[in-house]
Amino acid sequence: MGSSSSPITTTRFRCSSATRQLYRGKGGKDFETPKAEGSRRASDDRIERARRGDARAFEALLAEHADGVYAHVARILGPGGEAEDVVQDACVSAWRSISSFQGTSFRAWLFRIATNRAIDIVRARRRRGELPLEPAQDEVVTWAEPVAGGPDLDDLAADREAVRVVEEALGGIPAEQRAAVLLRDVEGFDYEEIARITGAEVGTVKSRIHRGRLAARNALVARGWRGPAG
């Protein structure tokens, strides 16, 4: 990486470090503490028991993840009864097919079932005209130029208005992009896991995440915020 005295190197290091710090531990990829390992073993044991038809073990598994899945679905569909129904349907569907579950991550599997259902509902809403048609997936997204004088994006994390703008921006992008961005930035899945969850190629996932973030960034910039000094 070279010397950290150079401003260029400092900026580069800051980006990578910040992002790694943001995601470290979410996916459990960088390291696994003894506590996390014990939790994983307990989860594996529950999965095995659930495969053999132990409903109590399966309920315990669901209890670990159901609220997280709901939060994800609610960010796609909006909070409320429909998102709750989707999660419950996903739970029942998972129970019915638990014997055929072959993957290693029950959480990713549950997210896959729920995400696909949520995306189907968004598409149905758009077909019925309840939502505006979403932009084409391959539509070129340009970089909006920041307006000088606005607050720094780095200072916005606690800004409710900024959060609302981000939510709005994510609401306006295609459901597949939104799901990919949320799975990465909120849930901490890596690209390969997101590809399995959404049934897309890794390259497609990269593109969706980038476009989704860019849409949110452009929406913020349009409100007068500017990016961190480069």
Added chain:
Amino acid sequence: MQQHVRDDLSAYLDGALASADRALVDDHLAACAACRAAAAELSATARLIAALPRPDPSRRLVPSLETRFAWLRPVRSLSAVLAGVFVLVFMASATLDTGWRMGGGRAGGSAQTTSSREAGPAAAPQATALDRGAVPAPAASPTIALQEQGRSTAFASPAATGSGARAEVAPPADAVRAAPEPPRIGPSPWLWLGLAAVSGILALVAHRRLRAV
């Protein structure tokens, strides 16, 4: 100057680039202030997205899978096993019954043979002849045949004392065929088939109910 790398920045920030691509982006960022700024903006945006509020459900989302219909699992297993057992019993019973019916003449003959044996050794040739149908004697009606059969049995004992009565006591073959069937051993095979059907339906209903949970 290299081409801008903005399209790769998200993957770069997420550590999802191959090492060669990552090195290219590193080199470009070292020389391009605009792309560094873009990377910083994307990173800040990602942090904002990560900070989105977490909505909480208004109700319990985990369905109760264990408590409501747990008792149906053993019912389903037992019913399925019973259905299989009943089918096997039905098949065995039906086979025996069919054999019994097809061998109805022999069964009558056996009965006759038994009574002949009880009558005495001299009656045995008579029974043998009866089996072979060697002594055909037309009967006007089953009733008469039965009467004649009864008479023949009655005469069987005297016949044991002398061979001259042999032709007189021989009953007609039709009388043997029309003899009342001996009692069936065990219930009808159809009973087992009915039980198999009931068990199968019960297993199916329990299975569907469990799947609907």
